[in-house]
Amino acid sequence: MHIVVCVKQVPDTKIIKINPKTNTLDRRSAPAILNPFDAHAVQEAVKIKKRIGGTVSVLSMGPPQAVAIIKNSIEIGADRGYLISDRAFAGADTLATSYALSKALEKIQEEMPIDMVICGKHAIDGDTGQVGPGIARRLDIPPVTNVIEVTEVNHKEKKVLIKRKQINGYEVIEAQLPCLLTVEKEVNEIEYAPMPNMIKAARYEPTVWSVNDLNDVDKAQLGLKGSPTVVGKMFTPPKPEGGKRLEGTSDEQVRELVTLLAEKKNLFNFDVNNS
Amino acid sequence: MSEKFDVIVVGAGPAGTACAYTCAKNGLNVLLIERGEYPGSKNVMGGVLYRKQLEEIIPEFWKEAPLERPVIEQRFWMLDKESVVQFGYKGLEWGQEPYNNFTILRAQFDQWFAKKAVEAGALLINETVVKECLVEDGKVVGVRTDRPDGDLFADVVVLADGVNSLLGKQLGFHKEFRPDEVALTVMEVINLPKDKINDRFNLSENQGCTIEIFGDSTKGNLGTAFLYTNKESLNIGVGTTLSSMTKAKLRPYDLLDHLKTHPMVKPYLEGGESAEYLAHLIPEGGYRSVPKVAGNGVVVVGDAAQLVNAIHREGSNMAMSSGKMAAEAIIQAKNDGDYSESSLNRYREALYDSFIIKDLEKYKDAAHTFEKHPQYFNDYVPMMNQAASKFFTVDGTPKREKQKQIMQSITKEKGRIKVLQDLYRAWKAVK
Amino acid sequence: MEEYSGVWVFIEVDEEKNIEGVSLELLGAGRALADKLNVPLAGVLLGDNIRGLANQVIYSGADTVYVVDHPVLNLYRTEAFMKAVILLAEKYKPEIFLYGATPNGKDLASAIATDLSTGLTADTTMLDIDLEKRLLEASRPAFGGNIMATILCKKHRPQMATVRPKVMKALQPDDSRLGKIIEEELELREEDMRTKVLEIVKDVTKKANLADAHVIVAGGKGLGDQQGFQLIHELAETIGASVGGTRDVIEAGWLPHELQIGQTGETVTPKIYFAIGISGAIQHVVGMKNSEIIIAINKNPEAAIFDVATYGIVGDAHEIVPKLIQQFKGISKGDLSYV
Numbered sequence A: 001m002h003i004v005v006c007v008k009q010v011p012d013t014k015i016i017k018i019n020p021k022t023n024t025l026d027r028r029s030a031p032a033i034l035n036p037f038d039a040h041a042v043q044e045a046v047k048i049k050k051r052i053g054g055t056v057s058v059l060s061m062g063p064p065q066a067v068a069i070i071k072n073s074i075e076i077g078a079d080r081g082y083l084i085s086d087r088a089f090a091g092a093d094t095l096a097t098s099y100a101l102s103k104a105l106e107k108i109q110e111e112m113p114i115d116m117v118i119c120g121k122h123a124i125d126g127d128t129g130q131v132g133p134g135i136a137r138r139l140d141i142p143p144v145t146n147v148i149e150v151t152e153v154n155h156k157e158k159k160v161l162i163k164r165k166q167i168n169g170y171e172v173i174e175a176q177l178p179c180l181l182t183v184e185k186e187v188n189e190i191e192y193a194p195m196p197n198m199i200k201a202a203r204y205e206p207t208v209w210s211v212n213d214l215n216d217v218d219k220a221q222l223g224l225k226g227s228p229t230v231v232g233k234m235f236t237p238p239k240p241e242g243g244k245r246l247e248g249t250s251d252e253q254v255r256e257l258v259t260l261l262a263e264k265k266n267l268f269n270f271d272v273n274n275s
Numbered sequence B: 001m002s003e004k005f006d007v008i009v010v011g012a013g014p015a016g017t018a019c020a021y022t023c024a025k026n027g028l029n030v031l032l033i034e035r036g037e038y039p040g041s042k043n044v045m046g047g048v049l050y051r052k053q054l055e056e057i058i059p060e061f062w063k064e065a066p067l068e069r070p071v072i073e074q075r076f077w078m079l080d081k082e083s084v085v086q087f088g089y090k091g092l093e094w095g096q097e098p099y100n101n102f103t104i105l106r107a108q109f110d111q112w113f114a115k116k117a118v119e120a121g122a123l124l125i126n127e128t129v130v131k132e133c134l135v136e137d138g139k140v141v142g143v144r145t146d147r148p149d150g151d152l153f154a155d156v157v158v159l160a161d162g163v164n165s166l167l168g169k170q171l172g173f174h175k176e177f178r179p180d181e182v183a184l185t186v187m188e189v190i191n192l193p194k195d196k197i198n199d200r201f202n203l204s205e206n207q208g209c210t211i212e213i214f215g216d217s218t219k220g221n222l223g224t225a226f227l228y229t230n231k232e233s234l235n236i237g238v239g240t241t242l243s244s245m246t247k248a249k250l251r252p253y254d255l256l257d258h259l260k261t262h263p264m265v266k267p268y269l270e271g272g273e274s275a276e277y278l279a280h281l282i283p284e285g286g287y288r289s290v291p292k293v294a295g296n297g298v299v300v301v302g303d304a305a306q307l308v309n310a311i312h313r314e315g316s317n318m319a320m321s322s323g324k325m326a327a328e329a330i331i332q333a334k335n336d337g338d339y340s341e342s343s344l345n346r347y348r349e350a351l352y353d354s355f356i357i358k359d360l361e362k363y364k365d366a367a368h369t370f371e372k373h374p375q376y377f378n379d380y381v382p383m384m385n386q387a388a389s390k391f392f393t394v395d396g397t398p399k400r401e402k403q404k405q406i407m408q409s410i411t412k413e414k415g416r417i418k419v420l421q422d423l424y425r426a427w428k429a430v431k
Numbered sequence C: 001m002e003e004y005s006g007v008w009v010f011i012e013v014d015e016e017k018n019i020e021g022v023s024l025e026l027l028g029a030g031r032a033l034a035d036k037l038n039v040p041l042a043g044v045l046l047g048d049n050i051r052g053l054a055n056q057v058i059y060s061g062a063d064t065v066y067v068v069d070h071p072v073l074n075l076y077r078t079e080a081f082m083k084a085v086i087l088l089a090e091k092y093k094p095e096i097f098l099y100g101a102t103p104n105g106k107d108l109a110s111a112i113a114t115d116l117s118t119g120l121t122a123d124t125t126m127l128d129i130d131l132e133k134r135l136l137e138a139s140r141p142a143f144g145g146n147i148m149a150t151i152l153c154k155k156h157r158p159q160m161a162t163v164r165p166k167v168m169k170a171l172q173p174d175d176s177r178l179g180k181i182i183e184e185e186l187e188l189r190e191e192d193m194r195t196k197v198l199e200i201v202k203d204v205t206k207k208a209n210l211a212d213a214h215v216i217v218a219g220g221k222g223l224g225d226q227q228g229f230q231l232i233h234e235l236a237e238t239i240g241a242s243v244g245g246t247r248d249v250i251e252a253g254w255l256p257h258e259l260q261i262g263q264t265g266e267t268v269t270p271k272i273y274f275a276i277g278i279s280g281a282i283q284h285v286v287g288m289k290n291s292e293i294i295i296a297i298n299k300n301p302e303a304a305i306f307d308v309a310t311y312g313i314v315g316d317a318h319e320i321v322p323k324l325i326q327q328f329k330g331i332s333k334g335d336l337s338y339v
């Protein structure tokens, strides 16, 4: 069983700061991390490997520093790492990204056939979730997005059983291998990596490919050139106007509020909960 | 199955990284373990990095290290409630190679420094806490980390785990620090546009300024405050010993607030945006608190060995030098195949022979004196301010007469003998 | 590019053959865009035995409904739905195509964008038209919601976007509206499908409750600690409301993560929303600002939450909330004398 996980390096949006003048990211404030959803994707691949054996590879597109997140993936338990890094890839939107990644996957496929690709549900910088399904189309394999459980993997019969999150619950899906999954955080808990993985990761050097290392690439579909979407303007969301401030002592305020809400009191469900 | 390293260094601060770098450069198999997300992620420093000691490890480091500004001016403030007496030195020669010192932000500096160690061949492992040293037959043989399969072995373990060295305590090298041996310092990084900083501190491109503040900054307690310029931010901080803090029932962030809103300080910060808030201990016990620094298969470096000169706010430089000296002893030990205490004591000898211990010895009574006699901070700083005010106020009194009045007012308050005693005591403490 | 014309909305249908709310909202938003461009608005309706829903699509604003009705389209599957949509899009060439930012909508839109080699803007929260250039301006939160970015797709058609549920407004259905229903045939065989939906499990946990709740009592870090947060539960219980919280509250472990409201949590639109001890960070506000009445209780008069509140009380939650509970308990006993 060969699983390839697509992993992306992203700025940590939890501590991100925006320069209010230029509306750009204050890079200094945002350390680069492994996209949290992708960490779960790697963990899931490693869990499958532990259950039925196989190899876990990770693939990333990004600047040379992205080696760091490939090492993070090795810490979690991945066996191999590939980085595609080239100026030609820069400025890609999701369409151009899925094209570049699918070309790299074709190349990895030459080394060892791929049974499954796993992506994160989305990357926290772009928040699109479009790259995964895009890759699936390009490789012509079925995608299953929003996966919350990989219940069973049957490599012999080339089948997987999956739970997919839906608006009000989940679906149980059977998919043929090879397929592509995108995973939610619920899919697993990240395990605290054992020391031997840490040491392996510290020593690990991934395979790095430039655009010329890939086969049959149409350069017009890469990077900025290959991206149909462009960012127009950036702006701070319009500030809504506040409503009424209640006045007086706290008792008066509470009373006024309850009066104001009195007409809505049929909304309150007193009977059920107030015995 | 666990592999064995030549050296395991615990803590990727300046001390540990300097040691790991030097060992790796000399071909040793080094593992550097850091508990933070990355080196420097949790590390705190006012921000003055001295050139000399790092240069001895990485020549011309200023050409590549992430430094903020070379310091060309150092000011000292004796701060009273609504006034300040200041003196200092500004020299353009400090703005050129080889420079005197620099302001830095630790999160960036430590990452860079650790990267140098990795490039030299050390293995760096982050987000891993060393829980204890593994000891066999009275000899440290490795460490136990908090990870699964987490035991690791080495000929020498270097304790560079900082001021609160739990590992050193476990080995019985030192006891729990007394509250008067450590200072609690809080600081804030305040973002401010470059132009504003240059205007307010009277600096040009790539020039930095440091201000050390005594007196009202600590509300008269033993301790100091500082205000340093980075490229596009300021570091402001204040600290006192834990003991005075408890005695005066102070809360550290109240002190920082007090400082930030002080009428002499506030104009420098106006319009700035708080970027980060940090708190950390500084070992200030000095000479008398330096623990045992070498044992069988183990050495202690940097803050973990209490190597800080509080009076001259030197710490990172001593940390680096001690790391380098330890590395040299380890390399020698490897050549001899002898990792016993007596072999590693070469490090202790080097340390005691260097500026580090000599400086600490020179000031061994300083902190103690100032803590015991708070008049230095409570009385003399305001007095100096009053004296300066009198002296510079033009009101028709002849200058000679003024000086006399000033001396009188000082000795009236304290008594001539007492003043002389205080002066002598202070001189003795720092001589 | 001129041959592309008209605004399309993908109509999502659940397994009980009800049109999802987000699709009706998109018909509302799509109507406005179509009117600006002076072109028709169309719905794309796929499924098994769903013809009957076409009129509802027209009542909610569409001029045309494209229908593909086929047993293989019974439940959503990328492969099958994609084929149907691509058939339609290549034949009729819309200039704008909107989808709900739901699991299915996003999945489908991503696949189609790849095959049509066009741009797709994700998770849009504002839609507008640059009339001069006839360009769709799709704006969405960027960099973790700190800022909005307007995304344009200048040279490729259709211009596609997925749109967040509950941010656009549906039109009042009007059953006097008339429109065209165009049905297309498509050859699809179950044997060719590589995925099967074996089962659908409805989740009736609190989470579903939160999205449908009429009244929500939400608390923030201002409650102090888990103990203090009990006040939120108590108030909610008194008035029969659902409980929610901010990310900080969820991270502190005071509430399970499915009760997080905001950008990375649930979007809610109750009739009444109590925001208690909540600062009103934009990431929280985007998840609740379309509530009908918002009541903010915060001790800091400058708190941003007051900017979105219908009624604001400046005060300590620990003092105000117990009083509120007391008053509401009064009402429930029928004692309305002081109301």
Ligand SMILES: Cc1cc2nc3c(=O)[nH]c(=O)nc-3n(C[C@H](O)[C@H](O)[C@H](O)COP(=O)(O)OP(=O)(O)OC[C@H]3O[C@@H](n4cnc5c(N)ncnc54)[C@H](O)[C@@H]3O)c2cc1C
Pocket: B010, B011, B012, B013, B014, B015, B016, B033, B034, B035, B036, B039, B040, B042, B043, B044, B045, B046, B047, B048, B049, B050, B128, B129, B130, B131, B160, B161, B162, B163, B185, B186, B187, B237, B280, B281, B282, B301, B302, B303, B304, B307, B308, B313, B314, B315, B316, B317, B319
């Ligand atoms: C507010 C403040 C201002 C200062 N200003 C200056 C100044 O201007 N100039 C100056 O030269 N010095 C200054 N110092 C002192 C200086 O910061 C220290 O002396 C210096 O950082 C010591 O380096 P170190 O490597 O020994 O320890 P640290 O920098 O504390 O590094 C210790 C490292 O070990 C790691 N660690 C600890 N325990 C474990 C464990 N169990 N397992 C794994 N990792 C562990 C920590 O995460 C940390 O990275 C200042 C200190 C403070 C607090």
Ligand SMILES: Cc1cc2nc3c(=O)[nH]c(=O)nc-3n(C[C@H](O)[C@H](O)[C@H](O)COP(=O)(O)OP(=O)(O)OC[C@H]3O[C@@H](n4cnc5c(N)ncnc54)[C@H](O)[C@@H]3O)c2cc1C
Pocket: A013, A014, A015, A016, C143, C144, C145, C219, C220, C221, C222, C223, C224, C245, C246, C247, C248, C249, C260, C261, C262, C263, C264, C265, C266, C276, C277, C278, C279, C280, C281, C282, C283, C284, C287, C297, C298, C299, C300, C303, C315, C316, C317, C318
């Ligand atoms: C990428 C990203 C995604 C995010 N997603 C979400 C999200 O989905 N949902 C979300 O909620 N947040 C989200 N956040 C976090 C968000 O930015 C805020 O940090 C969070 O909403 C703040 O929670 P809070 O209001 O509970 O806490 P605080 O900001 O700490 O506010 C507490 C408030 O309580 C008030 N208060 C204190 N004591 C009292 C008292 N006794 N009585 C009354 N009032 C009191 C204070 O004045 C203050 O206004 C996200 C952030 C990022 C960067």
Ligand SMILES: Nc1ncnc2c1ncn2[C@@H]1O[C@H](COP(=O)(O)O)[C@@H](O)[C@H]1O
Pocket: A005, A006, A007, A008, A009, A035, A037, A038, A041, A059, A060, A061, A062, A094, A097, A101, A118, A119, A120, A121, A122, A123, A124, A126, A127, A128, A129, A130, A131, A132
């Ligand atoms: N540059 C990239 N390199 C590798 N994987 C990526 C990259 N960009 C996106 N992905 C994968 O696609 C998923 C969705 O990303 P996005 O569509 O950008 O939200 C991520 O979680 C990754 O698994």
